[in-house]
Amino acid sequence: MSRVPEAFEDGPAFIPYLAVGDPDYESSLEYVEALERGGADLIELGLPFSEPIAEGPTIQSAVVRSLEGGMTPTRFFEFVEELDVDVPLVCMTYYNLIYQYGDEPGPRPFVEKAAEVGIDGFVVPDLPAEEAGPLREACDEFDRDLVFIVAPTTRGERLERIMDQVSGYVYVQARLGVTGAQEDVSDQTGQSLDRLAQWDVPKAVGFGIKTGEHAANIVAGGADGIIVGSALVDIVAEGHENGDSAAEVADRLETKARELKDGALRGVEQRVPHPERQ
Amino acid sequence: MSDHEPSDRSGNAVESSKSDESDDSGDFGGFGGRYVPEVMEEPLDQLTEAFETIVQTPEFHAEFREILEQYAGRPTPLYYAANLSEEYGADIFLKREDLLHGGAHKMNNAVGQALLAKKAGKERLIAETGAGQHGTATAMVGALFDLDTEIYMGKKDANRQRMNVFRMRLMGAEVNEVTRGGKGLADAVDAALEDFAHNVEDTHYLVGSAVGPDPFPWMVREFQSVIGEEARKQIREQTGSLPDAAVACVGGGSNAIGLFHAFRDDDVAFYGGEGGGEGADSKRHAAPLTKGRDDVIHGMRTRVIDDDVEVHSVSAGLDYPGVGPEHAMFRAIGRCEYRGITDDEALEAFRTLSETEGIIPALESSHGLALAKQLAEEGEHETIVVNLSGRGDKDMEQAAELFFLQSE
Numbered sequence: 001m002s003r004v005p006e007a008f009e010d011g012p013a014f015i016p017y018l019a020v021g022d023p024d025y026e027s028s029l030e031y032v033e034a035l036e037r038g039g040a041d042l043i044e045l046g047l048p049f050s051e052p053i054a055e056g057p058t059i060q061s062a063v064v065r066s067l068e069g070g071m072t073p074t075r076f077f078e079f080v081e082e083l084d085v086d087v088p089l090v091c092m093t094y095y096n097l098i099y100q101y102g103d104e105p106g107p108r109p110f111v112e113k114a115a116e117v118g119i120d121g122f123v124v125p126d127l128p129a130e131e132a133g134p135l136r137e138a139c140d141e142f143d144r145d146l147v148f149i150v151a152p153t154t155r156g157e158r159l160e161r162i163m164d165q166v167s168g169y170v171y172v173q174a175r176l177g178v179t180g181a182q183e184d185v186s187d188q189t190g191q192s193l194d195r196l197a198q199w200d201v202p203k204a205v206g207f208g209i210k211t212g213e214h215a216a217n218i219v220a221g222g223a224d225g226i227i228v229g230s231a232l233v234d235i236v237a238e239g240h241e242n243g244d245s246a247a248e249v250a251d252r253l254e255t256k257a258r259e260l261k262d263g264a265l266r267g268v269e270q271r272v273p274h275p276e277r278q
Numbered sequence: 279m280s281d282h283e284p285s286d287r288s289g290n291a292v293e294s295s296k297s298d299e300s301d302d303s304g305d306f307g308g309f310g311g312r313y314v315p316e317v318m319e320e321p322l323d324q325l326t327e328a329f330e331t332i333v334q335t336p337e338f339h340a341e342f343r344e345i346l347e348q349y350a351g352r353p354t355p356l357y358y359a360a361n362l363s364e365e366y367g368a369d370i371f372l373k374r375e376d377l378l379h380g381g382a383h384k385m386n387n388a389v390g391q392a393l394l395a396k397k398a399g400k401e402r403l404i405a406e407t408g409a410g411q412h413g414t415a416t417a418m419v420g421a422l423f424d425l426d427t428e429i430y431m432g433k434k435d436a437n438r439q440r441m442n443v444f445r446m447r448l449m450g451a452e453v454n455e456v457t458r459g460g461k462g463l464a465d466a467v468d469a470a471l472e473d474f475a476h477n478v479e480d481t482h483y484l485v486g487s488a489v490g491p492d493p494f495p496w497m498v499r500e501f502q503s504v505i506g507e508e509a510r511k512q513i514r515e516q517t518g519s520l521p522d523a524a525v526a527c528v529g530g531g532s533n534a535i536g537l538f539h540a541f542r543d544d545d546v547a548f549y550g551g552e553g554g555g556e557g558a559d560s561k562r563h564a565a566p567l568t569k570g571r572d573d574v575i576h577g578m579r580t581r582v583i584d585d586d587v588e589v590h591s592v593s594a595g596l597d598y599p600g601v602g603p604e605h606a607m608f609r610a611i612g613r614c615e616y617r618g619i620t621d622d623e624a625l626e627a628f629r630t631l632s633e634t635e636g637i638i639p640a641l642e643s644s645h646g647l648a649l650a651k652q653l654a655e656e657g658e659h660e661t662i663v664v665n666l667s668g669r670g671d672k673d674m675e676q677a678a679e680l681f682f683l684q685s686e
Contacts, residue, residue, distance in 0.1 A: 096575055100573055126313045151316040
């Protein structure tokens with residue numbers, strides 16, 4: 001049974017992302033555990049793939065560091081088994097790795113193994129809903145969730161296909177104003193969420209969230225959760241470049257996580273009825 | 279809580295909206311498709327629509343053909359290579375794409391896509407390039423159509439191919455040397471895709487081969503199919519009949535599909551020469567059709583080299599872990615036979631054509647020539663058309679080193 005719904009039970013979910021194995025296996029264990037201490041309600045664990053398409057430079061560099069450290073799907077599963085956290089875990093990776101894992105081609109062996117080690121769901125950025133049938137079946141067989149990303153440009157038929165396939169939560173990729181001002185962010189978040197008003201899964205918003213204030217504004221705009229990747233990966237990268245100890249970096253991650261989680265909680269109080277969406 | 283259980287979602291199977299016919303869509307018998315982040319879907323839908331509404335008109339065709347004639351130098355000759363034929367022991371006809379403006383077949387696709395971009399009201403072209411051939415072709419059409427042009431090239435490649443960087447810049451293109459990741463072609467592709475996703479309103483991504491997400495594989499094929507259309511007409515004029523076999527090298531596979539497409543319903547055998555590197559059974563090759571597996575890469579389902587294989591070919595243009603999805607289909611249904619041509623075999627053919635005909639082929643095209651030699655030796659085909667997809671000028675430094683030309 002997937003534990004993903006638990007993350008959304010008590011108010012807005014704070015969902016951090018880290019690339020597993022960045023910059024090395026042991027430090028990465030500490031970092032993920034620090035995120036839970038900082039208040040993570042669910043953690044997205046990135047399984048690095050050598051050919052990620054349309055990924056920003058921050059995540060790209062994390063992927064390179066992790067792969068150079070020897071990360072593979074097998075190591076990833078060992079990592080998840082060894083990880084000492086209680087929150088639900090979602091694996092974010094590319095379809096190539098899911099498809100090729102195990103003895104038979106297709107996603108089933110990967111999902112079976114992931115379920116066995118305690119992964120609750122999957123986000124696969126390069127798998128469109130229309131090609132997701134086999135992975136959806138495997139997820140159903142092992143009671144896992146399959147999360148989809150909705151872009152600002154996703155409309156019509158594609159939106160419906162995603163609605164048919166999604167479970168757990170929907171990852172709303174917001175296009176946010178450059179100012180980051182509350183009104184702006186809340187408004188744009190609201191517009192992104194409007195299209196999904198009828199969906200019966202929680203809506204988690206991600207894209208460029210870096211501070212507690214961003215988090216508050218997005219939750220105030222109606223999001224059920226916030227997803228934060230680059231801001232955390234930046235902390236890992238900086239620590240790695242400066243040669244800081246894993247403990248120091250873990251502390252910084254925990255502090256940042258706390259800031260984001262507190263921001264999300266604050267956002268609930270700031271929620272105001274949106275005139276256009278009533 | 280039950281609202282969120284996986285089993286609660288609608289269990290209806292989602293039917294693919296694509297047709298099963300491989301001829302005019304991006305679904306090649308289960309290969310192809312569009313494995314891209316959701317943010318890329320809308321731009322690709324727009325491109326498909328532009329392709330379907332603009333390119334299929336007679337006006338577009340007329341303009342496209344006129345530019346190919348007047349600017350790029352089409353039709354290219356189909357040359358009966360008498361000396362090489364004698365050397366190999368079969369009648370070899372060379373489709374001289376090496377004589378096209380820019381020195382390779384890449385120009386056909388660049389003209390087609392740039393013209394489409396212009397008609398669709400785009401102001402800017404972007405492209406990825408490895409060795410710089412496709413980037414150069416894109417810079418040429420960028421200048422021709424007065425479009426802002428930005429070329430993404432891995433820093434590592436840019437350092438190795440300074441001449442092409444200079445050529446691109448001279449023609450007004452901005453060359454963006456990519457320093458992320460491994461600083462190679464894959465990283466250039468990533469940077470270009472990211473740019474495309476953010477600037478889709480005014481930007482066209484000019485993909486260089488028949489690879490990537492739908493609609494690129496069939497769009498590029500449409501623009502390259504002029505090769506086979508000409509060759510089919512020319513061989514009938516010269517010999518009175520169709521050839522027994524059509525041969526081309528296969529990296530992404532655009533020159534091969536461009537040659538094959540016009541012959542697809544004919545009794546003409548197809549052969550594709552892949553970058554066999556140190557041998558398809560070795561751990562260093564670029565021959566996913568000869569030895570590889572079905573998988574998803576760069577937005578498409580296709581054949582990919584095995585995980586423990588290092589992608590390698592003596593020719594930069596074939597140095598690619600995947601292949602265009604239509605070739606994966608051709609392999610699956612047995613329409614085309616693919617063989618890994620080793621570095622050594624390709625280099626031998628490179629030298630043979632230079633010595634017998636006074637034509638220096640690209641190292642890529644040399645893989646097709648080496649395959650033609652094998653066919654001639656096997657003796658099953660008498661008349662063979664080989665796509666001489668590019669000229670070898672760009673490979674001279676490599677050749678000088680390998681053949682000790684400086685000491686002769």
